[in-house]
Each structure stands twice: as structure tokens, then as C-alpha cells.
Amino acid sequence: MRRVLTIAAFASLGACAAKEMPVEQRIALASPAATVTARGETAPVGTANADAADDPAIxxxxxxxxxxxxxGTDKKAGLYLYGLDGKVRDFLDAGRVNNVDLKDGVAIGGGTGVLVVASDRNDVANAKLALFRLDTASAKLTALGTVPAGAGEAYGVCLYRDVAGLYAFIVLKDGTINQVALDASGATPSGRIVRTMKLGTQSEGCAADDRTGVLYVAEEDVGLWKFDAKAGGSVSPVKIAAADGRNIVADAEGVAIAMVGEKDGYVLVSSQGDNAYAVYRIADDAYVGRFRIAAGTVGATEETDGIEVMTGDFGPGFPGGLFVAQDGQNGAGAQNFKLVAWDDIVRALGLPR
Incomplete structure (x- = not known):
């Protein structure tokens, strides 16, 4: 009974008050979390002694x-490209790029390839989308140019594709979400804002599901929301989960989608306040569990910002899928990204296969 009363009191304090608690207390009051360990990690980003690594794409x-x-982004410097061995394959000086996403099979400059899009916050008053080509054969990134994305500071970004075309959702720091139709087929990329949505306070992480036409956005002190991702869809959000100190402990940060089958799978959210990750089922938005990445062959993760997950074969180390999480501490080194087998998460949470 004492624990129930304590949790109720904790929830009533609100996210801002909860942030003032020591992390050990936040962990003690949150819902139980299973434990997994990372099977690999990337080299640290180049910016040391700073909150620099932020968001991955796979x-x-x-x-x-x-x-x-x-x-992976170094939000003070640019974009890193890593192999699954964690070694740096390339680095591109792109300045202050915060979040990143990519799509394969995109028309780029007269051909078809992998388009990488980052939220460009080099000008905090005017958001931009920075576009890059990923040459997968040479493992090199090439800058294509930038596209205006609205007034305000660029923060989160995620890509969405349907029969109407390719879109980027850019989440501005104040909770504004602009949907930008992208065209990278010409000599220089172009884009136009086709609609705008709004959450009440600071927001960042997002992920869009091409299969279901749903956009998920994390409002840091409030929780996880979903929108219709279609350009002509409703702009009204539906709340999936609150940052109540139980399943999500503020800040709610990175968002990722683990696709299973044609329309099922899971939405994962970084529960930054207690170094955990909450998991919700796509079919009915139901909470299915939480996990943490503990120290093992490589270190644990703390204060995670961006996350990404992709199911499917990634070789002997990650045969069922890959989960990547930014590590906000990484011991004495600069921040980096930890690589976790999706199969390990499935087993730890007892998810159906």
C-alpha cells in the first residue's frame, strides 16, 4: 500500500517535478523493466565533453x-556513418543536425538510391531539412542541399512514403509539426509544407509507419501521441501514453517502430528520465513492457535521446533485427550509440514471435 501511495503522489507531481528527483528514485518509482545487454557499440562521436550524439537511422x-x-548525428558537428562493427565508415561536416532518418529506393538526381534527411538547426529561427545521398557501395555520404521547413528551431524528423509521394515530418522545438513534401529527383532538392499540426509543448522524437499511415510523436513532458500521416488527414492528435512516471518517465524522447508482418509490430519510446524504453503494440496501442540496456560486453545506456529499430536479418550478430540507442554518458568517453539484437528484446519481454 505504501508503494501505491508513493507512486500516486509521484504521478501528481508532474513531469517537471519528477525531473528534480535523483535518477535512482525515478527508477524505483517506475514500472518494472526487463534487462538486455548490447552486442556492440559505435565509436564515440568527435565532440567530446558535450551532449553531442543524438539520433540514429538504419x-x-x-x-x-x-x-x-x-x-548517427553529432548535433554539434555533422553526420557519422558506421558499420555494424561500430567503426566509422564516413563523417560529413554538416553542422548542427539534430535528428536523422532515411529511405531506400528514392528518386535522387536522375537515379534511385538511399536518401538521408536530417533536421538542420544551424539557423534556430528558420528550420531546414538537410538532404544527403548515401552511397551504400562506397559507404559515403554526399550533401544534396537544404529545403526550408518553416519558422522555428528544427528538432525532430522522420520520413513517410505513400502512394502520393515522399514526405518529411519536421518537429519544431515548440511542438509544431510541419509535413513537407520532398522531391530529390532533380539537380537540387525541393520541398513544400503541405500541412501543419501542433502539440502543446516541447517535442522531438517521431516515427511514421508507411504501412498503416500513422505518425507517432513524443511530447517530452506529456507523452506519446499519434496522428494521421496522410497529407489530407486529420491534424488532431490521439494520446497513446502519458509521461506519468510509470511506463514513461519524462523526458519522452526517441520514437521507433518495430514492424512485424503487414501491419503489426511495436512502437518504442525512450523513457529518458529512468534510462529505459517503453514498448506499445501497434494494433491496439496497448502497453506491453519496458526494458533497459545494462552493462555487459559493452556499457549500459543512460539518458537516451534518439533510438531506431529495424526487424529482419542483420547477420550473425543481429539475426532477427537491430535496435540502436544513443548513449548519453558512455563512461569516460564521448557519447556514442549502442547496438542491441531485437531478438534479445523480444525474449526479455516475452513478446510473441
């Missing part, structure tokens, strides 16, 4: 899954 090499690649 490209899966269908022909040679173990040769897949991870893009």
Missing part, C-alpha cells in the same frame, strides 16, 4: 545483412 543491406550501415 540502412539494411538485403544482399549482405552484416554489411548494413548506421547513420
Amino acid at each position: 540502412w539494411r543491406n538485403a544482399a549482405d545483412p552484416a554489411a548494413s550501415l548506421v547513420v
